[in-house]
Amino acid sequence: MAYSAPGKADDLSPALVARWNDAIQATWDDLAALQSRFMTLDPGQLREPSRAAVKWFGDPAEPQFCIDEETARALSDWGVRGRHALHNEYCEYAVVHRRDATGKLRPKRVQVTSELREYWSAVAVADPDAVREMAARTLGFEPSWRDLYGVDDPLALDEDAREIAFGHAVAGNGNHARLQRAGVPAQPTGSLNRDNALFMTHPINGLDDLVYILLFGAHPYTVREPGGDRRPATREEIFISQNVEHLACRHADPAAAIGAHGAAIAGRTVAFADPLGMYLQSLAQDLFLIRDEVVPGEWVRWSRGQEGMRMRLEFGPGDGDDEFLDDIVVAEGASEEPLTGGYQLLKQVEIGPLVLAGATSEVREREFEDLDVPNPTITCREADVCREMVTLKREYDREQGQARVAQRVVGPVA
Amino acid sequence: MTQLQEGIYHRPGKRPGRCFAILFLRARSTDAREVGECFARLWDMYEGLKRGELRDLPGETVKPGDLTILVGIGPNAFRLTGMTRPLPAGLGDRARFLSPKPDGGGPLLRGAGLSYAVDVRENPATEELVVQAIGESELAVKRVVVETWKLLQDIADPQSASAPLETRTFYLGFQRDDGRSWIDFHDGVSNLRSEEREAVIVIDPTNVSDQEWTFGGTYLAFLRLQVDLGVWRGLERREQELLVGRDKLTGCPLVSLREDGTPVALAGCPIGGRPITATENDPIAEPPTVTDERLLRSHIQRANHHVPSPEDPSTRRVFRQGYEFLEWSPSAPGFRAGLNFVSFQDTSIRLLSMLTQPGWLGGTNFGGDPATQSEALRRLLLVYAGGVFLVPPVQDGERFPGAAAFGLA
Numbered sequence: 021m022a023y024s025a026p027g028k029a030d031d032l033s034p035a036l037v038a039r040w041n042d043a044i045q046a047t048w049d050d051l052a053a054l055q056s057r058f059m060t061l062d063p064g065q066l067r068e069p070s071r072a073a074v075k076w077f078g079d080p081a082e083p084q085f086c087i088d089e090e091t092a093r094a095l096s097d098w099g100v101r102g103r104h105a106l107h108n109e110y111c112e113y114a115v116v117h118r119r120d121a122t123g124k125l126r127p128k129r130v131q132v133t134s135e136l137r138e139y140w141s142a143v144a145v146a147d148p149d150a151v152r153e154m155a156a157r158t159l160g161f162e163p164s165w166r167d168l169y170g171v172d173d174p175l176a177l178d179e180d181a182r183e184i185a186f187g188h189a190v191a192g193n194g195n196h197a198r199l200q201r202a203g204v205p206a207q208p209t210g211s212l213n214r215d216n217a218l219f220m221t222h223p224i225n226g227l228d229d230l231v232y233i234l235l236f237g238a239h240p241y242t243v244r245e246p247g248g249d250r251r252p253a254t255r256e257e258i259f260i261s262q263n264v265e266h267l268a269c270r271h272a273d274p275a276a277a278i279g280a281h282g283a284a285i286a287g288r289t290v291a292f293a294d295p296l297g298m299y300l301q302s303l304a305q306d307l308f309l310i311r312d313e314v315v316p317g318e319w320v321r322w323s324r325g326q327e328g329m330r331m332r333l334e335f336g337p338g339d340g341d342d343e344f345l346d347d348i349v350v351a352e353g354a355s356e357e358p359l360t361g362g363y364q365l366l367k368q369v370e371i372g373p374l375v376l377a378g379a380t381s382e383v384r385e386r387e388f389e390d391l392d393v394p395n396p397t398i399t400c401r402e403a404d405v406c407r408e409m410v411t412l413k414r415e416y417d418r419e420q421g422q423a424r425v426a427q428r429v430v431g432p433v434a
Numbered sequence: 435m436t437q438l439q440e441g442i443y444h445r446p447g448k449r450p451g452r453c454f455a456i457l458f459l460r461a462r463s464t465d466a467r468e469v470g471e472c473f474a475r476l477w478d479m480y481e482g483l484k485r486g487e488l489r490d491l492p493g494e495t496v497k498p499g500d501l502t503i504l505v506g507i508g509p510n511a512f513r514l515t516g517m518t519r520p521l522p523a524g525l526g527d528r529a530r531f532l533s534p535k536p537d538g539g540g541p542l543l544r545g546a547g548l549s550y551a552v553d554v555r556e557n558p559a560t561e562e563l564v565v566q567a568i569g570e571s572e573l574a575v576k577r578v579v580v581e582t583w584k585l586l587q588d589i590a591d592p593q594s595a596s597a598p599l600e601t602r603t604f605y606l607g608f609q610r611d612d613g614r615s616w617i618d619f620h621d622g623v624s625n626l627r628s629e630e631r632e633a634v635i636v637i638d639p640t641n642v643s644d645q646e647w648t649f650g651g652t653y654l655a656f657l658r659l660q661v662d663l664g665v666w667r668g669l670e671r672r673e674q675e676l677l678v679g680r681d682k683l684t685g686c687p688l689v690s691l692r693e694d695g696t697p698v699a700l701a702g703c704p705i706g707g708r709p710i711t712a713t714e715n716d717p718i719a720e721p722p723t724v725t726d727e728r729l730l731r732s733h734i735q736r737a738n739h740h741v742p743s744p745e746d747p748s749t750r751r752v753f754r755q756g757y758e759f760l761e762w763s764p765s766a767p768g769f770r771a772g773l774n775f776v777s778f779q780d781t782s783i784r785l786l787s788m789l790t791q792p793g794w795l796g797g798t799n800f801g802g803d804p805a806t807q808s809e810a811l812r813r814l815l816l817v818y819a820g821g822v823f824l825v826p827p828v829q830d831g832e833r834f835p836g837a838a839a840f841g842l843a
Binding site for chain 1: 526528531533629641645739743791793
């Protein structure tokens with residue numbers, strides 16, 4: 021079968037649909053060593069498919085489990101620096117600022133995207149006109165070729181050169197070795213997808229990682245108890261056995277991998293539903309208030325995808341409104357705080373792909389994959405990434421000209 | 435070395451006692467050390483009760499009734515002068531319930547479908563300390579209430595006639611031996627599996643050094659919920675089942691609806707005709723993922739989206755350990771029935787978010803579609819009290835869990 025455009029957001033030509041499917045197939049083929057009968061690329065092969073719950077909240081988990089929530093909020097809202105360092109739960113955002121009547125620059129609204137860079141890149145390489153039209157519909161203005169490719173005429177470039185140019189300008193390298201070799205940086209250098217959240221660019225938020233994490237979980241991992249009985253492996257045992265314990269404390273990876281593992285243990289095969297994509301599944305809109313009333317519907321603008329498959333959210337007043345983002349109050353528990361950035365919003369947004377699981381089947385003896393993990397303990401605060409978080413916080417503090425964030429004293433990472 | 439306090443029955447094979455009391459202790463003194471010293475004496479007395487020793491009966495012993503005592507510290511305690519620990523990360527305003535309106539009622543949380551009863555003008559579960567007593571006999575837990583009063587009376591200042599602490603209120607509860615609740619349906623069937631509980635309950639270490647004293651502890655959330663049985667019994671069985679998500683008689687989870695709207699329970703459930711609460715049925719007691727919109731709006735589907743990896747707070751899983759109650763009421767029908775909802779979790783955000791997120795219990799009093807429900811059904815459950823408390827870990831050498839926060843060695 022062929023996957024449609026993510027969210028069925030774009031009416032693609034057959035040739036572009038084929039390009040997108042080529043990208044998916046290539047990603048799948050690169051992960052051949054991990055494949056098992058418990059995941060298929062073709063949801064049409066599933067018997068009695070039903071929707072599996074694979075979702076998580078979009079707020080960046082790493083600074084929260086390494087330090088605390090106040091720090092997570094400050095660092096995540098630290099402009100493009102925060103986006104590039106921390107927005108890695110398959111959801112990124114940019115805050116649009118405007119000047120108020122006194123001339124003060126204030127946050128006006130938040131753009132949130134969960135669109136995969138590989139999709140945009142596939143279209144950009146094959147059809148510059150199509151990608152410019154997509155960008156125009158997404159952003160509400162038509163970007164120039166230079167904005168999108170860093171050159172005035174991308175049609176004059178061959179496809180390899182276009183991919184590199186698009187990577188430099190708006191997409192980054194997505195951890196793809198070929199682009200890295202060509203000198204494309206991890207994150208784009210152009211302003212279009214830095215000032216705006218056009219699509220995701222954090223290398224972890226890529227199609228390859230999404231397929232990988234589901235595929236790596238889709239195995240009937242088990243552990244032999246001392247008495248000889250077999251039991252399903254735990255999250256810790258699975259992530260340690262695959263040498264990816266650094267992923268175990270995040271939101272996205274355990275949700276996807278352990279969901280697939282649970283299906284495999286029951287002999288079920290999983291697949292991405294059509295269309296393959298990453299979707300914004302819910303928003304607790306009732307928690308956002310303006311003058312003690314829930315924010316008006318026109319301040320919550322969903323786009324890029326059909327109902328149930330939205331990939332873009334623009335939240336906050338329009339340019340014609342007098343109000344600013346920080347006039348909105350977030351009512352969480354007994355707290356009412358101004359909405360100052362995207363972190364508070366993402367805490368109330370659920371993210372996830374559409375995953376299907378087929379009928380149960382008998383898992384044969386030889387299919388079980390027994391793990392032997394002598395010390396199945398993961399201490400999140402000791403993850404390597406926590407050193408990066410502490411360093412980032414120090415840099416943030418330096419830039420802010422203060423020694424502390426929210427009175428929290430951060431100790432050395434063990 | 436730290437460990438969870440007793441009174442959290444999360445380990446396999448450990449069942450909570452049949453009887454429950456929860457006391458909310460208000461500080462009359464503003465001095466942390468004075469309050470701490472007072473509670474240390476209470477704690478010593480509770481230790482005696484667990485051995486069957488009563489202060490007024492020296493040398494005698496009584497049946498202790500497998501009593502366990504747990505102490506929690508509320509946000510207000512951190513306003514006492516001389517507290518030596520900062521407010522725990524999980525007791526900030528974002529992790530707390532709203533107060534009732536001064537003239538009664540009002541929402542428990544923005545975005546939630548739960549409200550205070552109209553006659554609730556003050557929330558009595560916001561005091562500095564909470565004590566949970568669980569035992570096998572009514573006497574064992576009621577004795578905690580009375581012995582607390584006795585000791586506080588004995589140490590009261592003769593001038594003011596008050597001690598540094600007083601019992602603001604207490605609630606009693608009991609466990610049913612039929613695994614059901616007052617609405618006649620099975621309850622607590624899809625609680626966390628034993629092996630998942632600790633990861634949900636225990637506060638994990640972070641790199642914030644001033645929070646270290648909380649690591650290894652947990653947060654207790656309490657809600658005193660009244661259920662309007664008149665409204666509930668006014669519903670047809672099918673309506674009730676759609677709201678709950680289970681078959682009323684067997685407790686089996688519903689998986690689909692026939693064309694005429696008749697609910698269909700999971701095939702093969704219950705296994706061997708045994709009660710849904712029997713161990714044999716553990717593998718199927720957890721409701722499966724369903725696709726029918728009406729079933730997705732049922733209580734059990736809203737409360738648990740079957741997201742794997744429950745150690746992630748994103749899954750909104752909590753460990754529940756509630757106790758039913760029945761008490762006299764001056765209003766018809768002459769009694770008030772309900773649930774002492776108690777849950778333990780590493781962050782109360784798990785619970786608060788479950789109560790406010792759309793698709794979860796957000797905007798919903800109990801289950802179903804609030805947009806199509808009667809006003810009475812939207813007030814099926816009413817809140818009489820609610821609070822969140824840190825349950826500090828047991829630390830070697832402390833006079834009671836959390837004593838160091840009050841400046842006690």
